[in-house]
Amino acid sequence: MSSSSVSLYCQLLPDSQFFLQILIAICANIVVLGPAMGFGYSAVAESAMRSNKTDGDLQLDANQANWMATVSALGTPIGCLLSSVVMGRGRKTSMFVTSLISMAGWVIIYMSNSYVQILVGRSISGISTGMASVPTTVYAAEIAGSKWRSSMVTWTSISIALGVLIVYIFGYIFQDNWRMVALMCALFPLCAIALILLVIPESPLWLRDRNRPDEALEIMKKFRGIPKDQPAPAEVLFELKPRPQKKNQNTLKHLMKRSSLVPFGVMLSFFFFQQFSGIFVVIYNAVGIMAKSGVKVDPFLGAVLIGIARFIASFLMAGVSRKFGRRIPSMISGIGMTIFMGGLSLYLFLAEKGTVMADNGVIPVICMVMYIFTSTLGFLVIPFAMIGEVFPSKVKDILSGMTAAIGYLFSAITVKTYPDMAKLMNMYGVFLFYAIMSLIGAIFILLFLPETKGKTLREIEDMFSTKKKAFEL
Template sequence: MTNVMDINNASERILFDTSDANKQTAINNANELTNINNNIVNNQMDISNISEHMSTGRHADKITHKMESNIAEEKKWKRNGLVYQILVSLSVNVVIMGPTMSFGYSAVAEPVMTAPKTDDLQLDAVQANWMATATAICIPFGSLISSLVLSRGRKNGLFVTSLVSLTGWVTICTSNSYEQILIGRIISGISVGLSIISTTLYVAEIAETKWRDTMLAWISISSNFSILIVYIFGYIFKDNWRLVAMMCALFSVVAIVLILLVIPETPLWLRDQNRPEEALKMMKKFRGIPKDQPAPAKVLFELKPQLQKKNQNLLRHLIKRSSIVPFVIMVSFFFFQQFSGLYVVIYNAVEIMDKSGIRVDPYIGAILTGVARLIASLLTAGVSRKYGRRIPSMVSGIGMTISMSGLSLYLFLIENGTVISDNGIIPVACIMLYVFISTLGFLVIPFVMVCEIYPSKVKDILSGLTVAIAYVFSAITIKIYPDMLKLMNMHGLFLFFAIISFVGVIFIVLFLPETKGKSLREIEDMFSKKKVFELPMEGVVGEKTSNTTL
């Protein structure tokens, strides 16, 4: 057994104590040593089996007990590693909560800021609209600069994200002018863009393959939970938008503390920085392996450096059909997502509740939409895993069309003098249905697909560009919302959302591919060889689920 330990330790040294030029050779040698190790173990087991027949039953019981102990010990290692991954992942989810509270802040702060008063700042309708738009329009900038921040370290990226978020909230809380509020909202928007990329990348690099989808799904859940919390703050502190901003800032403070005390650097980043000993030590911790135990071959394989082709022509890969076609499809999908009113409702929940004929406190109504969105986000992972991407998207679009059409008709009849004795139940049901069913498909699925639909060589560039364009669409819809409301009235605005949702369903039926159950290579080949109108026929519900995220 000592020889086995020595060979394991030798394989680690060969893998990490070599120069970059001989790294691949070292990896091959390490793999050969691992094979020798396995042969020795097998031979030892064979000898043990022979000895078992030659020895007494007491010796056989000792051998069986030892094997059972080893199995139990390995299970304990896996359990400890999973617990540590969960602890760190949940801490990272706190990091995204502070920035994403910006989505719901304008909904609860705008009614207070625009109300007539003499003891605090007062904004007009145009200024209030820009307060909401400023955050949305700056999210793409945060996404684009995230790569520069994360190149300094994943942990540093999380720290900078929380620090920027804290700066934004403090700026808003201490504002003495409209311009200062606008600066605070711009800073908050940048922090949102940073948080989306930094948290997703961190969790993807530390999680085991089996649990990666689940842990990444927590990020979406945390984002929706943070919006709900802001709505609750808005209800509790109705007349104090400064105190709401201060409460949001506390989440960024807690995130900074967790980053400094709990969240470590990722093993893969340490590996890429030529710090192999630290990378191996950290990977052992995330996999629950004691420090004095040699790393199994599986762990060494996770840390195996990826070979990069020299003189790679990036532009040539960007103009391939396998890149252009999915890019057009995803940008179109995000267009229908944004112009169907999803983020307009998030940013203006209180006002929309107030103008939709709902006979409850509009802040309570906003909280109800937050609860519906949170519940739907909890269900989204299971729905997508079982039914794929196309079916939930189609059902979501159809539900959005029905709910918005129903609400539009209701408001139209009310505005034209029709008496409807429903005690406000119909508009509540329509809004809740819209929020719930939109989260199951249109809100989440595009972000799921953007992580898997692009070829690996251009995934980082096209994914970031697509998300940036999506938030540009979001900024446009939020900015033109007041003008559309004046032009169409509330019933016309909801009818517009219904029409866009219905056209989105037609787009999904004709062009959106099913990526569930397909490897990344199969997806790339599908776009390279098939025509666009043939893509939807590729996926069949019930196939094996691919490793995608929410």
């Protein structure tokens, strides 16, 4: 069968091209669930850990509880840097190591008999969170065709949203039992390990870059729906064609190329606005923030509502990203975050000044839920999706890990400084700061964020290699 007839075969049977891609991408994203639960654990466990104990179990004070959240956030950038190293050993290996570390962290938390042990468990859990953030997105980008890539790279964020929602639900069910919540979380990386060993193949592009073309072609043909005994069409061979490189060009020279530096600078800036707009502060402290925002419902139930809003928005984001790309959803997200966080700030300011509100606490609920919803449509999801596609393959392991690491370092700073900001500025001042940062972030996106919709990874690299105006990228 000729290459043209193979292409016709794939067009007549489109499901054969995409079914395996979708199935394997879903399996790979299960790896993210266990580590992602670390984002929401402190929110649901803090009240149980701080409550008065009659059975001699651990009891934390306010400062210790804040450090419980912060050490996880500090461990996450370390995990991102480790993922850069481990991904060099293979995407599959990286996901396997991530799951092992995640399970170890949850088991240590469950078995903790001291505050220090909790910090150790939370640190390990945070490391696994950082390690999970990049490999799955990169893996999805490398196995997906250009038609589906813009959607599939957002599935990591859907998995993170689902993991956070699940741990919020566990917290609602087991409000007084932080150990049981940790034990339930440990089951998910165990399931992921089984899938990695039994189902998930190695990335064909990673195999290509390791001079294993036969294995790469065999796996890529499966992902593109081409029968094993048929020749690969020209499009598939082009995907697996190594980019020409100058002889003896080392990694540092690759890192210093325009095609590496420009996306690195853009993505670091995007992550800065993501974190300082307060998204992760709300996720890490959902229960406490709901209680301080004038919400007149069970704060644990309020956290579940936040988790549901984020999960629904993550699903919508997959379709929105495929249709509208990166720039438009990101700008809408920033504007929405500005409106709802600014509205909540105004509400709390008026309440602080003695204004009587007749809404029975409905407005804060709407503002908080819609803030998370709109953030997920762009600011929360798109930066993580884009690090899987904007960096050249030769330095993707390094730059994707470094970018996520610095982004999570921003997260640790915001999580740690949140209590001090609340004391200094009051809650309405904190929310106003987040609203202003969201607005500045939306302006940055308008001016500098490139569009990658519909482009192959090779085309994206070529786009950054040439000088263009930011809004033309």
